[in-house]
Amino acid sequence: MTDIDPWVMEDDDPDAPWNRSPVERLPETITPGQIAIEFWKVGFQDEHVVYDFVFTWHGGQEAEWSWDISTSNPGMSVMSSAPFYGTAKWSEDSEDVEITYSAPDFGEEGEETLGNAAPDTAALSKPQTWVDLAEQIAGYCDGLIY
Numbered sequence: 083m084t085d086i087d088p089w090v091m092e093d094d095d096p097d098a099p100w101n102r103s104p105v106e107r108l109p110e111t112i113t114p115g116q117i118a119i120e121f122w123k124v125g126f127q128d129e130h131v132v133y134d135f136v137f138t139w140h141g142g143q144e145a146e147w148s149w150d151i152s153t154s155n156p157g158m159s160v161m162s163s164a165p166f167y168g169t170a171k172w173s174e175d176s177e178d179v180e181i182t183y184s185a186p187d188f189g190e191e192g193e194e195t196l197g198n199a200a201p202d203t204a205a206l207s208k209p210q211t212w213v214d215l216a217e218q219i220a221g222y223c224d225g226l227i228y
Contacts, residue, residue: 088130100130104216108209114141119216120152131155135216137170143203144171149220164188166223170215172200181219188227196222 091098099107100122107120117137125131132152139145150165151158164187171180179199184191199218205211 088132093130098130099132104213105209108212110209111207112139112209112212113207114139117145117212119213121216121220133220135220137212137216139206143173144169146170147216147219149216149223166190168219170219174203176200179215179218181222183219183223185223185226190223190226194222 088099093100095101099120104119104121108117115138117139119135119137121133121135123131123133132155133150134152135147135149137145137147146167146169148165148167150163153163155162164185166183166185166188168181168183172178177198177200179196179201180193181196182193196218199215201211201215
């Protein structure tokens with residue numbers, strides 16, 4: 083998170099994290115390891131809520147991932163957490179991503195193919211590649227519970 087306290091910012095403040103791309107908060111070059119991406123959404127009471135999507139990538143064409151509400155939100159407790167987690171695999175000869183997912187708090191578990199979601203292998207060092215993949219996976223997971 084930034085040095086700016088987002089919970090005292092105005093909705094239209096251009097420096098507010100919800101008005102900025104998640105790419106801006108990532109390093110210029112992605113390397114194997116943990117890739118933590120923050121996504122901002124509007125909550126049930128029209129407040130801004132941050133969610134964490136984290137990849138663990140060892141290089142290659144597979145990554146483990148998790149998606150959950152961030153513990154950095156004010157007033158959040160351990161009981162607010164209901165994570166999804168799984169794996170993502172892709173190959174150079176396909177545009178699809180095969181994911182596994184599990185969300186015990188929602189009774190969800192399975193496998194799915196996300197069409198046209200495979201990262202460009204030549205662009206795995208680019209932050210936008212990982213943000214795009216995270217958006218695809220998070221969107222699928224959110225669709226299971228909303």
